[in-house]
Amino acid sequence: MKLSKANRRVFAWPHLLVGVLAASAAASRAESLPSDAVPTVIVDTQSEPVAPGKFEPTWESLRQYDVPEWYRDAKFGIWAHWGPQCQPEAGDWYARHMYSQGRGQYDAHMQRYGHPSEYGFKDVIHDWKADKWDPDRLVGLYKRVGAQYFFAMANHHDNLDMWDSRHQPWNSVAVGPKKDLIAGWAKAARENGLPFGVSAHAAHAWSWYEVAQGADTEGDKAGAPYDGNLTKADGKGTWWEGLDPQDLYAQAHKPSPDFANLNRIHWRWTWNNDVTLPDQAYCEKFYNRTMDLINKHQPELIYFDDTALPLWPVSDAGLKLAAHFYNTNLRKTGGASNGVLFGKVLSDDQKEALTWDVERGVPPTMEFPAWQTCTCLGGWHYDRGVYQQSRYKSAKAVVHMLADIVSKNGNLLLSVPVRGDGSIDEKEEAILESIASWMEVNREAILATRPWKVFGEGPASEGAPIHAQGFNEGKGKPLTAEDIRYTTSKDGATLYAIVMGSPVEPVSLESLGAEAGLLERRVERVELLGSGGAADWEQTAERLVIRTLPAANPSDADPTAPDAVVYKLTLAN
Structure with missing residues (x-):
């Protein structure tokens, strides 16, 4: 059955689904941002122009979007959520939590590297070499498991770009691995016939890194400032001489009140609740970096780890990025299909402009238009403890989740944690082989299907x-x-x-x-x-x-x- 856009929201059999649909709709709207907000930071597009075409950088224009058929057929993707925070193998949000005395990752950092006033996250990046990275083998394995598209992380909240970035000196070609990781992933995906996606998370570095402006509150190093306020002049005679740490940490601003409280970041994720707002230069740099990513690597999919669009409603940067992405994909395909762009916590009208991503969860009923769950076998960043304690999702759990999601008109994007050296471990490989065996027999019930x-x-x-x-x-x-x-x-x-x-x-x-x-x-x-x-x-x-x-x-x-x-x-x- 093909539904008109006007009918997609109400498509369901009422005698079975009305109650859960109402609950789902209320939950999905709980923290969405209004589309009629007026941004105050208007980014300059002179350096990176928006491609002309069908889509203009307004919510109204973006609502012309339709989820392409190839994506609705795909159902299953695999993601390498991999960057320098995987190097310590100590779990999620390492580059934030290492700056919080008493946190487990602070203790792990002290044991492995030393104090954050002397050895900060910039130095963890320097330690990251990715010497066992083999994108051809990994993407080939993921395709055999049944993945129909592949994602690579282009940057995280730690603000390092994983490609030869025109606008971010702190990138994986200049520091760390000294490799263009996105180029390598893109080549492997396309040689395996898989649409290529990138995830961009760096819009939040501004507030996420504020803890790097702090200091210990007790002990021998009490009051010694962490490295978050270092500048280019401080680098003389160091390995990072010539680089400005502020291009990475973005902390040349007054931090938000109570910034050392790690949980405040969640309360302020939508740029409210007394957060210090990003300035013009920060918004324009994020815009330019992301435009460079799109233009250089021509992804078919983009995942933004943001409510609605990145920097919304502070800036119009996200609207311009979305219009450019859709227009360049239409031009690339001769107008046959759109790219797929994901946002989180979307209002109903925003679900017509973007594809809704649900993190680590599944709506209780069918949703229209098509949507996606993103989840992970373990933590988002590689965690040695998860490996040692065998706390990965089982193949059984992944298959059950996949079937449940597909029955509700969704796709599953599964992250397989990658070690700092670029490899995956043998327990993850065994899980993937088990999923591959199930898919070999049953894939016709998943791929290219539609909800009943x-x-x-x-x-x-x-x-x-x-x-x-x-x-x-x-x-x-x-x-x-x-x-x-x-x-x-x-x-x-x-x-x-x-x-x-x-x-x-x-x-x-x-x-x-x-x-x-x-x-x-x-x-x-x-x-x-x-x-x-x-x-x-x-x-x-x-x-x-x-x-x-x-x-x-x-x-x-x-x-x-x-x-x-x-x-x-x-x-x-």
Whole structure:
């Protein structure tokens, strides 16, 4: 079924979904930013002009956007959320938390490198060499696992650009690995036939790095300032002589009140609640850097780690970046399709201009237009503790999440943590191989499918409400063999029932009973994917019952292995 834009918001079967749709809509709007805000910082486009075309840098113009069919078909992407914060192998937001006395990453930094007044994050970058990075092997593996697009992180809140950046002297070609990482990832993706995406997170470095202006409050180094206020003149005789640390830390401003309180950053993420606002030069530099990234590497997808668009509503930088990105992709494809640009915590009108990204979570019901979940096998940055304690998501958890997301009209972007040296560990490889084995048999129920009239049924169908960016992973009931998720082929001739476990008794599908009235075509054949033959089944008024069960439960041998099975229902013309 193809829906008009006006009808996408209300497409659902009301007798089943009205309650959860209302809850989902309220949650998704809870912290969105208004599209009619008036930015005060208008960036200069002389250095990096906005490409002319269909899209203008206004929310109204961006609402002409339609999610391209290739992205709706793709369903599954893999992400290398990799940068210098992976070098210490001490987990997420290292470059912020290392400047907070009493925090675990501060202690890890002290043990490995020394005090942040003498050895700051700029020096961690210098320590990062990426000497085992093999993008061709990794992207080839991800394609075999089933990924239909690939993402690489272009910069994080730590503000280092991972390409030969025209506008950021602190980049991976000039320091650290001395390599153009984005160019290497892009080449590997395109040689494997995968659309290439980049994620840009650096809009928040301004406030995120404010802790680098602090100092210890107790101990031998109490009061000794961290390195966040160093300038180019301070570099004489050091390895970074000639570079200005303020190009990295962006701290030549008065910090926000209570900036040393690590949790305040979340309260101020949308540039309010007494945050010190970024100035003209900062907004223009972010704009120019990101334009350079788009022009040099021509990504098909861009992920912004921001509410709505980067620097909104302080600046119009994000609007201009979005218009340029859409116009350049239309020009590249001859007008056949748009690129895909993601934003978080979007209002309903913003979901028509951007593709909604849900971080570490899944909405409780179907959402229109198409959307995406981003999540990770472990932490966003490589964490040796997660590896040692085997706290990665299992292949079973990933497959269950993928099926649930696809049944609700979403895509899954899965980050596989990369070590500082550029490799992934053997536990991650084993998880990926297990996902690949499941996808080899069942990929037709995932790729190039569309949501059916209901996303599923079973005890875990109600789901947990999302909060802010998402963050409801693991908060609902666990998926079991009593839970079903439905997908359908684009022509409607095939329906897939994905059982979220390995059933040991006949599978009962109440949504397919004759009296439910959801099946518009008669079921002609049922088969269990991978079995090679027809299944034994019958339809009654109350349900459709499938008696043919899988021969073995993979979880009997390995509790972490995917145990979802797929029944393919062929429908009459």
